[in-house]
Amino acid sequence: MENHILMLFLKKCSHLSSHKYYIILVENYIDIYQFTHFRKYLEEYQAARVQSDPEFTRTGICNMLGLPKTRSYFADVLRGKKVSPRMTAKFIEVLGLNKKAAKYFETMVKLDQAKTETARSAAMEELLHLHPNPQHILDSNTYEYYNHWYHSAMFAILDAMDVTDDLTPVQKRIFPKIPLGKIKDSLSLLEKLGLARKNESGFWKPTKESISSGPYNNAELIKQYQLQCFELSKQALITRPKMPTVMSTLTFSISNNAYKKLESELQEFKAKARRIISEDNEKANGVYQMNLHLFSNLDPEVKA
Template sequence: MDKFIDIFQFTHFRKYLDEYQAARVQTDPEFTRAGACALLGLPKTRSYYNDIVKGKKLTGRMIPKFVEVLGLNKKEAKYFETMVNFDQAKTTTERNAFFDELIKQHPDPHHILNEDAYEYYNHWYNSVLFTALDVMDVSDDLEPIQKRIFPKVSVGTLKRSLELLERIGFVRKNEDGFWKSSRDSVSSGAYNNNDLVRQYQLQCFELSKQALLADDDNPSDMGTFTFSVSDDAYKEIALEIQNLKAKVRKIITQDKKEATGVHQLNIHLFTNLKK
């Protein structure tokens, strides 16, 4: 059967189904979204395929039927099932696990992301250690910094993190034998994979939760409020947030004094009412 499109170009199964149907209907006019329902063994509904594309849960019972209709071979079928599990995972741990599976199953993992970049963004403590090197003199003995990092991580974990930072060229030893950052900052930039960045952001949001619940003297400033505004006002607020982030980056870049702390800034703006 003609594959119409390459499944390995995707990490989200709904987008794959959307583009697959659009490609196949060009040569198979009967493969509309309504027509696909009959092929899936659902002649009494004309909206199921479209509902799945729009967000309806795809159950395990229906996955083999999709595999058959899509004409996937064994390897492609396994990848499709992993995409489904990844998209529908309920916890961050599950999403991370299924994302790892996508990497392993992809014939060219670098198409999804750079392996070192994935390892860097897959764990929040890598960025914390990277920035902490500007605050502390860190030698090969990582116990002093391990005692200060919040939330706590093991010395062994920090050693592996330091090895990664050295391997990807983010840190190097200075003349005094201390590890220091070899660049001012790290951006997702060339590693700008939506799934990858999303996993990192989820970890950062969890850190905010832990900081909020922590009973200590560490400084924090957290606020939340819910509001109703017009679409135009919402766009204006979103723009102001972008301006704020740009201003914060400018302050960080222009700060010529010695760094004395490592801080996390998370900004969330989302809607509570669907369109």
């Protein structure tokens, strides 16, 4: 399908006479439904439109947003600046989005700027509801799997324990504690996804050695999942589970070249860890969570 779709609409220019209407030619340069991050959408939309609309520069967008004295606003938004509801409406006007696309854009903004996990989850659900083809973002069952940390834990537990239909032993041992009903729902989801089935002895066992996000590697979805995993680390640090834990932190200053080397070493370690896990032929008797964090305490230096 041709990406450049032309449409005409009437617009009343608020900064001119209230009785004057102008025919505006709007070009749908990129498909908004290919995105779940509004900043990425804005960046790619601007880059596409400026090719045929020379005035649609980052500075030009500031003028269109009613900010003629602020040349950097659009660039600041791309770098993470919060967008108010008023400016969200201004963006929608500049982009010429129809009602449905406008609501989708608003929801992307809510998703990006949500302050709590509950708010992020609600925004993601709304985004799925608004998308014309939700499976383009992710399969609903897959979304449910990554939406709660205990599903991946349950998948691993089935390998480490002999689990029957009586899930009480799992509920007694799982950390952190969750209601028995959620454990039952988790097992049902794993069965529905084809990730667990009963063996000849009547025990629920995983059908795969490992799981990858694969084609459903949606950045926002994985981000929500990782936030839950980080919270697990926090709880493990505070409550000290009975099994041994390794908790360490390190703050340091290094050059860009040293950072690249360190990042490469971490990738090699992850690959080695996966090999150790896959080559472990002994019966599993524990389920572990490992999170690696490497981030900067300094924003990039602004060049004059």
